[in-house]
Amino acid sequence: MSKKLITNISNVGLFLFCLLYLIFSFKMSFGRPGMPGPGFVPVTLGVLGTLLSLGVLIKELMSIKIVEKLEDFTKQGVFRFAGYVLSIVLFLLFYKTIGVPMLFILVFSLAKTSGYRGWVYPILFAGIFTTVVYFLFTFLQVPFPSGDF
Missing domain, CATH: 1.20.58 (Methane Monooxygenase Hydroxylase; Chain G, domain 1)
Known part of the structure; x- marks a missing residue:
């Protein structure tokens, strides 16, 4: 050995x-x-x-x-990682005050940071994901911050 x-x-x-x-x-x-x-x-x-x-x-x-x-870090990889971290930190800071729309913003920003091109697919993806999570939380009776809006 x-x-x-x-x-x-x-x-x-x-x-x-x-x-x-x-x-x-x-x-x-x-x-x-x-x-x-x-x-x-x-x-x-x-x-x-x-x-x-x-x-x-x-x-x-x-x-x-x-x-x-x-x-071997690339410039694009470092910016992508920074985008992920920034998106998650902003979500954690504002989800209690903004509520469900902040989840939409998080998923949208993560989709754009991951490389989704255009606007239609990231918006669709974020909308469908947010809707599914919202109804799942509602169905399971788990409180999700509704925000001040």
């Missing part, structure tokens, strides 16, 4: 061990902030161990040759 394969197997094993330790440590009483219980230290160590081992595992997996192609 190669050294890289042995390293990956041991990293997966360490992550699984830490995860199981964390899961079993939750069975102990955690206590409260002023008076920690017997599970406080095991849970804290379990969380730290799991996060650290996951970080090591991800770092090792990112060093595989297949992932190295992700380093």
Whole structure:
């Protein structure tokens, strides 16, 4: 076996061990902030161990040759990613005040950012998607912010 394969197997094993330790440590009483219980230290160590081992595992997996192609960013790809992030951030900021129309705006902007040409298909796509989501929320009796309009 190669050294890289042995390293990956041991990293997966360490992550699984830490995860199981964390899961079993939750069975102990955690206590409260002023008076920690017997599970406080095991849970804290379990969380730290799991996060650290996951970080090591991800770092090792990112060093595989297949992932190295992700380093070649194009200008269009960066702008597209920024468009996705901006659309989602604006949706999260304004959906409570605008309501359902903000979902339409989100889907429309994501469609345009993804490369839909023209105006007809993005508007149709956003309209149909928003209508289906609205009726699905209504049918399931899940409240969707109606906005101030």
